[in-house]
Amino acid sequence: MDRKIETKTVKKALESAGYLAKVTHGKGTAWGWLTVALDIPRHYECSCGDPDEYGRRETCDNCKDKWRKTDASILETVKRVTGRHQPVEYDGNIAIHLGFV
């Protein structure tokens, strides 16, 4: 699939699934990679700890669960609309950068 068309297709599909993501293609040695980046709100029943002096914090089970489900759902959507399935070990060269707001 043409890279520009692929970017648009993925952005649109994720938008209809409720995700406002940044979709980019790799350059150089990462040429074949498609990267999806977005931040999601924490779980509504979040009990993540406060950040420590280094800015890190414990991620609660609810947020871990939400993160896993969102990551899997985005991956499935991207695979479905792009037909990217190979190589299997790299999830079709799809990288998902998912963070919490």
Ligand SMILES: [Zn+2]
């Ligand atoms: Zn949490």
